Amino acid sequence: MQLTKHDFSASIAGRIRRDWREWLIFLAFAGPNVALFAIFTYAPMVNNLILSFNDWNMISSDKAWVGLQNYIDVFTDSQFSRIFLNTIVFTAASVTLVLALGLGGGLLLNQKLRGRNAARSILFSPHILSGAAIAIVWIYIFDPRFGLIYAVLHPLGIQSPNWLTDPNWSMPAIVIVYVWKYLGYATVIYIAGLQAIPGDLYEAARVDGAGAWMRFRHVTLPGLSPVMFFLVLTSILSSFQSFDIINIMTKGGPINSTNTLIYHLYELGFINFSIGRAGVIGMILFVLMFVVTLLQLRYLDRQVNYA
Amino acid sequence: MNKKVSRRDLLKGIGFGIGAAALAACTPAAPAATSAPQPTSAPAAGGSDAAITYWGFNGTLGKTEDDMVTMYHAAQSAVKVDRQVQGSYEETAQKLTAALAAKTAPDLALLSDVWWFKFYRAKVLMPLNDLAAGAGIDGSDFVPSLWSEGVRKGAQYWIPFARSTPLFYYNVDMFQAAGLPDRGPKTWAEFDEWAPKLLKKDGATIKTAAFAHTGAASYNAWIFQGVIWQFGGEYSTPDFKIELLAPDSIRSAQFYQDTVDKFGWAVTAKDAQKDFITGLTAATILSTGGLTGILKDAAFKVGTAFLPEEKQFGCPTGGAGLSILTGTSTEKAQAAAKFIAYATGKEGGAFWSQNTGYMPVRKSTANSDSYIKYFQTYPQTKTAVDQLPKTRPQDAARVFIPGGDQIIGKGLERIITGKENVATVWKDVTAQLDKEAEPVKKDLIALGA
Numbered sequence: 001m002q003l004t005k006h007d008f009s010a011s012i013a014g015r016i017r018r019d020w021r022e023w024l025i026f027l028a029f030a031g032p033n034v035a036l037f038a039i040f041t042y043a044p045m046v047n048n049l050i051l052s053f054n055d056w057n058m059i060s061s062d063k064a065w066v067g068l069q070n071y072i073d074v075f076t077d078s079q080f081s082r083i084f085l086n087t088i089v090f091t092a093a094s095v096t097l098v099l100a101l102g103l104g105g106g107l108l109l110n111q112k113l114r115g116r117n118a119a120r121s122i123l124f125s126p127h128i129l130s131g132a133a134i135a136i137v138w139i140y141i142f143d144p145r146f147g148l149i150y151a152v153l154h155p156l157g158i159q160s161p162n163w164l165t166d167p168n169w170s171m172p173a174i175v176i177v178y179v180w181k182y183l184g185y186a187t188v189i190y191i192a193g194l195q196a197i198p199g200d201l202y203e204a205a206r207v208d209g210a211g212a213w214m215r216f217r218h219v220t221l222p223g224l225s226p227v228m229f230f231l232v233l234t235s236i237l238s239s240f241q242s243f244d245i246i247n248i249m250t251k252g253g254p255i256n257s258t259n260t261l262i263y264h265l266y267e268l269g270f271i272n273f274s275i276g277r278a279g280v281i282g283m284i285l286f287v288l289m290f291v292v293t294l295l296q297l298r299y300l301d302r303q304v305n306y307a
Numbered sequence: 308m309n310k311k312v313s314r315r316d317l318l319k320g321i322g323f324g325i326g327a328a329a330l331a332a333c334t335p336a337a338p339a340a341t342s343a344p345q346p347t348s349a350p351a352a353g354g355s356d357a358a359i360t361y362w363g364f365n366g367t368l369g370k371t372e373d374d375m376v377t378m379y380h381a382a383q384s385a386v387k388v389d390r391q392v393q394g395s396y397e398e399t400a401q402k403l404t405a406a407l408a409a410k411t412a413p414d415l416a417l418l419s420d421v422w423w424f425k426f427y428r429a430k431v432l433m434p435l436n437d438l439a440a441g442a443g444i445d446g447s448d449f450v451p452s453l454w455s456e457g458v459r460k461g462a463q464y465w466i467p468f469a470r471s472t473p474l475f476y477y478n479v480d481m482f483q484a485a486g487l488p489d490r491g492p493k494t495w496a497e498f499d500e501w502a503p504k505l506l507k508k509d510g511a512t513i514k515t516a517a518f519a520h521t522g523a524a525s526y527n528a529w530i531f532q533g534v535i536w537q538f539g540g541e542y543s544t545p546d547f548k549i550e551l552l553a554p555d556s557i558r559s560a561q562f563y564q565d566t567v568d569k570f571g572w573a574v575t576a577k578d579a580q581k582d583f584i585t586g587l588t589a590a591t592i593l594s595t596g597g598l599t600g601i602l603k604d605a606a607f608k609v610g611t612a613f614l615p616e617e618k619q620f621g622c623p624t625g626g627a628g629l630s631i632l633t634g635t636s637t638e639k640a641q642a643a644a645k646f647i648a649y650a651t652g653k654e655g656g657a658f659w660s661q662n663t664g665y666m667p668v669r670k671s672t673a674n675s676d677s678y679i680k681y682f683q684t685y686p687q688t689k690t691a692v693d694q695l696p697k698t699r700p701q702d703a704a705r706v707f708i709p710g711g712d713q714i715i716g717k718g719l720e721r722i723i724t725g726k727e728n729v730a731t732v733w734k735d736v737t738a739q740l741d742k743e744a745e746p747v748k749k750d751l752i753a754l755g756a
Contacts, residue, residue: 057709058405164577253523273710
């Protein structure tokens with residue numbers, strides 16, 4: 001059992017081989033993902049940053065470096081503040097509604113009700129439909145003179161608003177469609193979260209004399225916090241990027257009333273072909289989402305109870 | 308020991324696997340990069356002399372176009388047309404832009420009135436004079452105003468194909484019920500007198516509007532181009548001086564606002580064509596391109612008329628034409644020109660126009676026997692052809708400034724739907740148009756135009 005010089009060098013060689021092997025394993029597992037991210041996320045992001053300092057129409061062979069001009073153009077555009085505000089309003093309204101109604105739906109459909117599975121499927125089904133198809137159907141539903149909403153409101157003597165041609169109603173209309181599409185998804189995630197809360201916690205609370213509200217407040221809500229955190233994060237990010245419904249239903253109109261940053265990006269880049277200014281909007285969206293994610297990780301994560 | 312070796316072999320295998328995958332991922336890119344400059348040099352397939360790729364219409368218009376291509380293939384075998392659909396005018400232009408960057412552009416593309424100029428500015432459209440002459444296309448046979456729109460510095464870049472004008476559409480049954488004559492109004496003042504008789508309300512709710520405006524998404528700036536001229540105004544001069552703040556231009560927009568606000572007989576429709584077909588409006592102004600569809604779908608008698616006048620008559624041309632891309636080989640460009648000759652000519656062109664409502668772009672097509680018979684059957688379709696000599700090409704601000712159509716269109720929405728002060732809005736729009744016009748002016752100087 002004595003170490004000879006030969007054995008010693010062999011063990012070093014063995015270690016190097018082992019290190020090498022670990023690297024290979026690491027590469028084998030992480031490499032493809034890193035490569036995909038690098039090619040399809042990081043490179044375009046860097047490219048976008050560069051484009052945002054250029055004046056380019058996408059066909060011309062020469063891109064002109066214009067420094068901060070695109071940023072100045074975007075921020076001094078008279079419609080920009082409205083578009084920015086639209087984005088915040090749309091995101092706040094749709095995320096709040098999806099989370100609140102989703103919680104209600106989740107609590108309801110977690111009960112032992114007859115037809116529960118059917119109800120769950122019906123609620124979830126809009127989520128798997130394409131946004132474009134949903135948008136087209138809702139254009140008909142919203143029609144103030146023969147739509148479904150008209151048919152419901154008319155007998156009650158209520159006049160249906162001009163949902164899609166009235167700038168005061170177009171944003172609520174878009175939010176309704178978005179919430180309808182994503183509600184089922186939130187509900188299903190909530191149900192999963194509810195079922196993960198151990199039943200003995202409720203029993204213990206009951207033994208301690210906690211009523212329904214106290215049980216909800218002190219057992220259900222803390223138990224759901226990881227799920228809620230996940231939903232807040234993903235719904236904010238996805239509503240920032242909601243494009244299909246807006247493009248089909250209103251194209252940002254009327255009068256920019258439903259024009260959000262992501263639609264404005266499309267408009268600048270692919271209708272006006274001002275790629276530089278579209279790049280600026282891309283950077284604004286990136287910074288916004290980055291900040292939202294950071295804030296959430298920093299503050300919300302602390303409130304989350306990973307039992 | 309054996310086990311250890313086999314594991315190492317396994318890892319080696321994985322390593323090679325990754326390398327191979329990486330190589331595999333690279334290989335398709337490499338030849339694409341080298342062959343990119345000659346994307347169209349591939350030999351013609353299918354036994355024909357030349358096969359060309361054409362990006363054309365979508366939807367029902369696309370189906371009619373498919374039928375026309377089938378007829379073309381039956382009539383000759385030298386040229387094979389592979390018609391592909393990319394979407395609306397906007398989507399076609401977007402994809403063409405991307406395809407040019409990727410060197411996968413088609414040989415022939417359908418470009419709308421507001422798009423072809425962008426590609427001309429980028430120098431990716433082929434001058435067509437020699438090709439057209441070679442394919443037997445006689446420029447003098449075309450309606451002169453349409454033909455000349457595609458000319459820059461004496462060269463033809465855009466050949467009229469699916470060309471349209473706005474038309475005044477009215478519901479003859481409703482006009483009769485209101486005791487009105489079976490014709491369009493001569494002037495807007497006359498229509499203002501008629502409108503209250505056509506309007507049907509349920510309390511404050513308009514059940515049937517006398518007139519329906521289109522929104523920015525349905526090219527309201529194209530329809531309004533005629534109206535602003537009728538009032539004596541214009542969007543801009545040919546050299547991009549924006550004229551929206553001229554008194555007559557303001558007056559025209561004020562009138563549009565009044566129709567909804569003050570007179571209360573017009574509405575802004577989500578889809579004016581649908582509203583007209585379903586009887587939700589008694590009249591509207593829409594493209595001739597929708598005429599065949601409207602005649603087919605409407606359950607009432609449809610009337611068509613010239614646009615109403617105010618100070619004068621005013622009506623723009625519109626629609627789309629065909630352009631050949633510069634990346635195309637001579638052989639394919641010649642084949643594409645032959646197809647253009649067919650698609651605008653007596654057989655293909657007549658079939659196309661009669662089945663869509665677009666105007667016959669060649670005089671010989673409009674005068675052909677089949678057309679004379681067609682006019683007798685559908686007299687509504689003759690209105691556009693009669694109106695055509697009175698039309699003129701649109702103002703530079705809408706068609707040559709990038710995004711000009713939507714900038715003006717959204718301004719109109721602010722005026723009609725948002726009830727904003729006309730002068731305030733036109734001032735904003737003027738500033739925007741001025742700014743977007745700068746690069747165009749620069750390019751035009753560079754192009755020596």
